[in-house]
Amino acid sequence: MLLSVQDLAVSFRVGKVNGNVERAGAVKGVTFDVPQNSTVALVGESGSGKSVTAMSIVGLLPENAECSGSVLWKQHELLASSADQLRAVRGREIACVFQDPMQSLNPVMTVGAQLVEPLRTHLGMNRRVARDRAIELLDEVGLPEPARRFDSYPHELSGGQQQRVMIAMALGCEPKLLIADEPTTALDVTVQRQILNLLASLKSARGMSLLFISHDLGLVGEIADHVVVMRHGEVREQGSTERIFSSPADNYTKALLACRPTLQDHVARLRVIDDHMRDAVAARPTAKPKDPEAPVVLEVRSLAKSFWSPRGLFRKSEFKAVRDVSFTLRKGHTLGVVGESGSGKTTMGLSLLRLHEPSAGQVIFDGQDLLTLTDRQRQVMRRRIQIVFQNPYASLNPRFTVGRTLVEPMEIHGIGKDLAAREARALDLLLRVGLDPSAFGKYPHEFSGGQRQRIAIARCLTLDPEVIVLDEAVSALDVSVQAQVLNLLKDLQDAFGFAYVFISHDLAVVRFMSDEVLVMKDGVVVEQASTETLLAAPKAAYTQALLAAIPRGAASVRS
Amino acid sequence: MSVTSVELEPAASQIHSEGVWRAAWRRFATDRIGVFAATIVITFLLLIAASALGFIAENWEAETGVPNARPHFLGPAPVVETSVIAMPSGPNADLTELDPLAPRYAEWDAQTKQYAVNETTKAQTLAFGGDWRGRDVLAKAVKGSEISVFVGVLAALVATLIGTVLGAISGFFGRRIGDLLEWIYNVFEAIPGILLIFAFAAVFGRGMISVVLILGLTGWTGLYRQVRAEFMKHGSREYVRAAEAIGASNTSRMFRHILPNVSHVVLVRMALLVVGFIKAEVILSYLGLGVGVDDVSWGTMLAEAQSDLIRGYWWQLAAATLSMAVFVTAFSLMTDAARDALDPKLRGLE
Numbered sequence: 090m091l092l093s094v095q096d097l098a099v100s101f102r103v104g105k106v107n108g109n110v111e112r113a114g115a116v117k118g119v120t121f122d123v124p125q126n127s128t129v130a131l132v133g134e135s136g137s138g139k140s141v142t143a144m145s146i147v148g149l150l151p152e153n154a155e156c157s158g159s160v161l162w163k164q165h166e167l168l169a170s171s172a173d174q175l176r177a178v179r180g181r182e183i184a185c186v187f188q189d190p191m192q193s194l195n196p197v198m199t200v201g202a203q204l205v206e207p208l209r210t211h212l213g214m215n216r217r218v219a220r221d222r223a224i225e226l227l228d229e230v231g232l233p234e235p236a237r238r239f240d241s242y243p244h245e246l247s248g249g250q251q252q253r254v255m256i257a258m259a260l261g262c263e264p265k266l267l268i269a270d271e272p273t274t275a276l277d278v279t280v281q282r283q284i285l286n287l288l289a290s291l292k293s294a295r296g297m298s299l300l301f302i303s304h305d306l307g308l309v310g311e312i313a314d315h316v317v318v319m320r321h322g323e324v325r326e327q328g329s330t331e332r333i334f335s336s337p338a339d340n341y342t343k344a345l346l347a348c349r350p351t352l353q354d355h356v357a358r359l360r361v362i363d364d365h366m367r368d369a370v371a372a373r374p375t376a377k378p379k380d381p382e383a384p385v386v387l388e389v390r391s392l393a394k395s396f397w398s399p400r401g402l403f404r405k406s407e408f409k410a411v412r413d414v415s416f417t418l419r420k421g422h423t424l425g426v427v428g429e430s431g432s433g434k435t436t437m438g439l440s441l442l443r444l445h446e447p448s449a450g451q452v453i454f455d456g457q458d459l460l461t462l463t464d465r466q467r468q469v470m471r472r473r474i475q476i477v478f479q480n481p482y483a484s485l486n487p488r489f490t491v492g493r494t495l496v497e498p499m500e501i502h503g504i505g506k507d508l509a510a511r512e513a514r515a516l517d518l519l520l521r522v523g524l525d526p527s528a529f530g531k532y533p534h535e536f537s538g539g540q541r542q543r544i545a546i547a548r549c550l551t552l553d554p555e556v557i558v559l560d561e562a563v564s565a566l567d568v569s570v571q572a573q574v575l576n577l578l579k580d581l582q583d584a585f586g587f588a589y590v591f592i593s594h595d596l597a598v599v600r601f602m603s604d605e606v607l608v609m610k611d612g613v614v615v616e617q618a619s620t621e622t623l624l625a626a627p628k629a630a631y632t633q634a635l636l637a638a639i640p641r642g643a644a645s646v647r648s
Numbered sequence: 649m650s651v652t653s654v655e656l657e658p659a660a661s662q663i664h665s666e667g668v669w670r671a672a673w674r675r676f677a678t679d680r681i682g683v684f685a686a687t688i689v690i691t692f693l694l695l696i697a698a699s700a701l702g703f704i705a706e707n708w709e710a711e712t713g714v715p716n717a718r719p720h721f722l723g724p725a726p727v728v729e730t731s732v733i734a735m736p737s738g739p740n741a742d743l744t745e746l747d748p749l750a751p752r753y754a755e756w757d758a759q760t761k762q763y764a765v766n767e768t769t770k771a772q773t774l775a776f777g778g779d780w781r782g783r784d785v786l787a788k789a790v791k792g793s794e795i796s797v798f799v800g801v802l803a804a805l806v807a808t809l810i811g812t813v814l815g816a817i818s819g820f821f822g823r824r825i826g827d828l829l830e831w832i833y834n835v836f837e838a839i840p841g842i843l844l845i846f847a848f849a850a851v852f853g854r855g856m857i858s859v860v861l862i863l864g865l866t867g868w869t870g871l872y873r874q875v876r877a878e879f880m881k882h883g884s885r886e887y888v889r890a891a892e893a894i895g896a897s898n899t900s901r902m903f904r905h906i907l908p909n910v911s912h913v914v915l916v917r918m919a920l921l922v923v924g925f926i927k928a929e930v931i932l933s934y935l936g937l938g939v940g941v942d943d944v945s946w947g948t949m950l951a952e953a954q955s956d957l958i959r960g961y962w963w964q965l966a967a968a969t970l971s972m973a974v975f976v977t978a979f980s981l982m983t984d985a986a987r988d989a990l991d992p993k994l995r996g997l998e
Contacts, residue, residue, distance in 0.1 A: 442893055471895040484886040488668050488908040488992060498894035532992040545890070552894065 090161075091298050092123040092146065092266060097158035099138070099145050099322075115141045117322040118158070121315075123266065128292060128299040130313035130330075132306050132345070134567040135538075138322035139302050143268050146300075147183055148175045181211055184259035188271040190251035194243040200227075200254050201239035204261065211262050226257040231287055248430070249280035256287065260295075267292075268300045273308070277429035277594060282638040285312055304567050306345045308640040310334055318342045348572035350601035358579065359572040359601065379604055383419040386588050387441075387474070387556050390415050392450035394433075394440050410436045412612045414450070416605070418556065421582060423589040425603030425620065427596055427635065433612035434592045435479075438558045441590065442476055443467070454556070472502050475549035479561035481541035485533040491544055492529040495519070498551045518547040522577060539570035543577065550581070558590045563598060575601060596639055600624060608632050668908045668990070675989040682985020688978035696794045708787035708944065713771045716961045717778035724772035777963030779952060788944050789967040795945035797975060799859050800926035806864025807925075808918045811871030816902050818872070819879025829872075836869050849937040859938050863925045871917045878910035912987045919983040923976050946972050 099116040116138040123129045131139040144150050146160050146167065160167040162178060170178070187193050195203060204223040208214050214222065220239070227235035230253040243251055252272060259267055269288065273281035289312055292299050303309050309316055310330055317327040318341065326339035337343045347360045394411040411433040418424050428434040440447040443459065452459040459470055478484035485494060495515035496508070505511035516526050522543040533541055542562060549557055559578070563571040575598065581587060591602045599606060599620075606623045608616040608631065616629040627633045676682055699705045718725055744750045771778075776786040818829040836844070844866050852858035882888060883906065891905050907914075930947025932938035939945055946968045953965035 439889075444889055444892060468895050471893070476890070476893045478886045478890060480886060484890045486887045486891070486905050486909070488990065489905075490671065490992075493668070497891075497896070501895050501897075501900075534992070548890070548894065 090122050091125050091163065092300075093159075093161040094119060094121050094142070094146065095159045095161070096120055097142060097145060097156065097160060099141050099150065099154055099156050101151075102153040102155065112155070115154075115322055116145070119317075119319070119322075119324050121317045121324065121327055123298050123300055125265075126292070126296045126298060127314045128289075128301055128312055129315045129317065130301040130303060130309040131317050131319060132303055132309050133319035134304055134569055136321070137319040139319050140270055141322075142319070143185075143270055143300060143302055147179045147185060147268065148172075149179075149185075180207060180264075181262045182264055183266045183268060184262065184264035185268045185270065186252070186255050186259050186272045189275050190248060190255045191243065191275075193255055194251060196243055198242075199239070200241050200243060200246070204239075204254070204258055207258065207261050222261075223257075226260055227254070229260070229291070230254070230257045231283075232257070247280075248276050249283060252276060252280075252284055253287065256284075256291070260291065263295070264297060266298045266300060268302070270302045271304070272301075274303070274305075278596075279429065279634055279638040281308070281640070285640075288312065305349075305640065306342075306568070307349055311640050318345065345569065349568050350572075350575070350597045358576050361569065361572045361576065379419075379422055381419075383421050385417050386420050386454065387418040387590075388451075388453040389417075389441070390451040390453070392437065392440060392452065393448050394436050394445055395448045410612050411440065411447075414607070414609075414614055416607060416617065418588045418590065420555070420588055421586045422605070423582070423591050423603045425599035425606040426590065426592045426609060427594065427599050427606060428609035429594055429635075431611070432609040434609050435560055436612075437609070438476065438560045438590060438592050441556075441558055442471075442474055444476070468502075472552045473554050474556040474558070475552060475554040476558040476560060477542070477545050477549055477562040480565050481538050481545055482533075482565075484545050485541055487533055490530055490532055491519070494533075494544065494548055495551055498548060502552060504551065504553075515547075515551065518550050519544075521550065521581075522547045523573075537570075538566050539574055542566065542574055546574075546577065546581070550585075554587065556588045556590065558592070560592045561594070562591075564593060564595065571598070578602070596635055608635070668904070671992070672908075672986070672989040675992075676985055679985045679989060681981055682989070685978040685981035685985065688974065689982055692793060692797060692975050692978075695790055696797055699790050699794050705787040705790040708783060708791040709942075710784075711770070711778075711782040712784055713774040713778035713782040715778070715780055715782050716956070716959075717771060717774045717782055719777040719963050720773045720775055722773070722777075776967055777961070779964050780956065780961075785949075785964050785967045788949060788964075789946070789971050792944045792946045792949050792968065793971055793975070795856055795939050795943060796926050796929060796947060796972070799856060799863070799929045799945070800922045801979075803860045803863035803867065803925045803928075804918050804921035806860065807867040807921055808871060808914060810864065811868035811917075812875050812907075812914055814868070815872040815875025816879050816907065819876035820883050820898070820902050820906070822880070822883075826876075829876075833869055833872055836866070841866060845932065845937065849932075854937065854940065856939055856943075859929055859932055862932070862937075863928055867921060867925065867928075871914070871921070874913050874917060875910065878913055879906055882906045882909055908990055911990050915983040915987045915990075919980045922979055926972060926976070 097116055097119045098114070100112040100114045103111050103113045119138070119142055121129065121131075131142060133139045141150065141154075145154070145156050146162075148167065148170075150156070156168055158168070162183070167175065167178065194200070201220065201223055204226065205216070205219040208219040208222055209216070212219075224235045224239055227238055232238050232250060232253050238246070238250075243254070246254065256267075256272075267288075272288070273284050276284065285308070288299060288301075291297070299312075301309065301313055306316075306318075310333075313330050315327065316330050316333045318325045318333070318339065320341050325341045326333065326337065333342060334346070337346060344360070350359055392411060392414045393409070396408045396410055397405045398408065400406045414437055416424055426434045426437065436445055439445040441452055441459075447460060450460070454470060454474065457466075457470070459467070459474075462470060489497070492512065492515060495518065496511045499505050499511045499514065505514055512529075516529060519526060519528055524540060524543055524547070528536070528540075528544070533544065536544065546562075562578075563574050566574060578589070579602070582589065589602065591599060593599050593602075603620050606616075606618060606620050607614050608623070608629065610631050616623065616627065616632045618628075623632065624636070627636055676686075695704070714725075770782060774782075774784050774786070776784075776789075778784060779788065814829050814832075818826045839847075845862050848862040848865060849858065852861055879902070888901055888905055891901050896905065926946065929938055929945060930950055933945060933947045933951070938947065949964055949968040953968060956962070956964050
């Protein structure tokens with residue numbers, strides 16, 4: 090056995106109350122093994138203790154952590170090792186790859202310099218040998234033109250290429266175990282697919298083991314041999330990947346498997362963790378078809394947006410972020426916009442609200458072109474088209490209480506006759522989006538991501554909009570929380586008849602939400618069709634590639 | 649409900665929406681150190697008001713003690729023998745025959761009797777000692793605070809106001825307006841500070857208000873740069889975008905949304921400016937551009953104290969530095985508490 094974790098418990102000292110040290114338990118007795126040449130996956134939501142478990146293996150926990158139990162690396166106890174012994178193991182025998190490659194690479198050093206450094210310090214290579222080895226490594230992780238990339242800076246590489254560099258760095262000292270902590274979460278689906286393939290091929294080529302950490306069970310199903318499902322610092326279930334996917338024993342595992350929207354079936358509501366934990370396995374109604382003759386609320390004609398960047402002293406170069414986008418949106422319908430980062434989908438969404446000033450085209454809302462309105466007319470229209478942003482941590486003003494956040498838009502637009510009426514309405518909306526009234530006097534940082542996104546949705550609702558642009562509104566959330574928010578959005582649409590513009594990189598989520606889908610690439614719409622048609626018979630090669638890249642762990646094992 | 653929900657305590661909730669500044673004030677009131685510091689600052693301000701209105705320290709110029717009188721707690725200066733030759737004993741020699749003025753002594757004595765002599769005995773010790781002219785150091789310190797604090801705080805407020813407003817406009821709007829303000833900033837930065845002060849002094853003339861204006865109009869640049877950077881950073885944040893989406897005006901986004909989020913920069917800078925300006929007033933007075941020669945400020949006291957200190961008369965220096973230290977520390981602590989109060993994330997950590 091390469092690595093054996095026995096009854097590992099980690100707690101953090103969080104402060105002192107009356108002279109007693111307060112501790113917060115993060116991991117409560119976790120046991121699993123990583124055999125030679127195999128992939129073990131730790132799966133759980135944020136706060137499940139999966140990352141803490143991995144970091145305690147290599148001793149990279151913060152000062153205030155206390156560990157107990159045992160971590161055996163080749164029959165050698167790591168928890169009791171000295172800092173020097175640990176350092177010898179870390180990097181040489183166990184290497185780590187983290188979630189965000191942009192954060193992990195030093196922006197002012199070339200990729201090559203960062204690759205060469207561990208080779209020279211750990212393996213004592215000289216400059217020339219280390220350089221050759223580094224280029225070899227870059228080649229091995231599939232970076233095109235490795236000799237040229239050696240002298241690139243991190244910002245000159247794409248996200249996927251940066252993650253490849255991180256993997257090359259981890260492989261430098263030929264580790265026996267690679268710990269990958271959410272290595273693909275920050276990447277696009279097609280790039281995620283490439284990185285997964287790379288990791289799988291490296292594992293078999295080098296005979297090393299992989300400890301793969303992810304919140305996405307579907308993704309894990311593609312790569313792991315053995316799955317450990319964690320929740321609240323405990324192991325809920327572990328077993329071989331086939332067993333977990335074909336006959337999950339634990340309710341929580343079943344819930345995780347079910348709460349992710351799939352491409353196969355079209356349901357009206359997703360099942361959330363709580364349904365499963367209560368064992369309330371309700372029938373899953375299929376979605377009702379929508380009225381195809383509903384009135385058109387938003388019509389967009391050849392919308393375009395360019396950014397200008399200075400070139401030299403007098404010239405400017407044009408970057409066409411969005412080109413010639415047209416669509417119509419009917420009341421109560423949802424338009425899905427799919428694309429990878431840089432495809433212009435977010436720019437398109439922001440242009441609809443004129444948060445970016447579009448360069449050309451028409452946005453016709455209720456017979457008026459939004460782009461030619463005067464400021465005063467525009468203020469009235471603002472009420473009717475609203476937006477929910479991707480990152481619920483950034484889109485709420487941290488200095489405003491939730492109540493203040495909700496009352497402000499009503500004050501600006503004179504909704505409600507006085508403060509009391511507005512506050513009553515705000516409270517009502519809080520209940521509507523599933524929050525407790527006590528949230529009213531609190532600040533955004535006191536809420537989890539899913540709750541914050543509910544607050545952001547409630548802020549939109551204060552203005553009674555007709556169209557809501559959802560810009561990657563659930564992408565930053567855990568799969569289970571994602572399901573709850575998606576259900577909420579559906580419920581609200583049914584209740585109020587909103588039209589959504591649903592922007593996402595995740596086709597499965599878009600399928601769940603949308604009636605019609607726009608697929609964008611490099612600012613251009615490559616395919617536009619109803620959801621069913623698009624999934625059944627994708628025409629554009631890019632759409633086919635997107636569909637193929639979606640992890641379908643459960644399905645691939647079952648079929 | 650979310651799976652990772654935080655504990656909701658209905659008891660702690662309050663069902664009304666407070667403004668940012670009012671909520672900050674409520675949090676400030678619970679900060680013991682902040683309130684204590686604020687009390688000291690207010691005491692200083694009251695003292696200043698009292699001395700400006702002439703209730704206390706009105707007679708600071710009266711030479712009530714002997715030169716360099718010692719503080720009460722040290723007792724009077726030991727009498728030092730000034731002469732080495734002993735005074736001869738016995739009656740004075742009669743020189744009447746030799747003295748040509750002798751016949752007129754009686755006449756002069758009669759003349760002097762017509763005037764009433766009112767000789768005040770000068771105190772050997774004063775409450776906190778006296779200066780070289782025997783003026784009460786404590787009264788001087790109180791009177792001096794009037795100018796120093798007034799100049800320091802008011803000039804810092806002027807500079808903060810200019811820096812914040814210009815920085816906010818420049819950082820928020822950018823483009824042409826930003827370029828123009830950057831150009832003005834560069835002009836101010838390019839001229840050596842002391843030269844700029846001379847130029848302003850030449851325009852405004854001498855006096856307390858001109859010192860305030862000079863310091864305020866020259867000292868905003870550093871703050872401007874920092875506020876501008878913060879506004880540029882926050883201007884593109886999603887919460888500001890979200891505010892734009894709900895239709896909040898430019899002014900509202902700048903001063904209601906962004907400003908509370910960058911207020912820590914402004915407050916810390918302002919505390920530093922107050923300290924800097926109190927010292928700058930000293931330099932200005934020294935160069936003859938500050939307050940008049942017949943006025944007193946902590947700065948002029950420090951300037952005098954240099955020569956006193958060499959001769960062992962430390963109390964003037966102590967009085968000026970102590971007052972300055974207490975005020976400046978209290979002011980810094982107060983702005984720190986204000987900074988904390990504006991940050992809801994620190995709530996509950998006190």
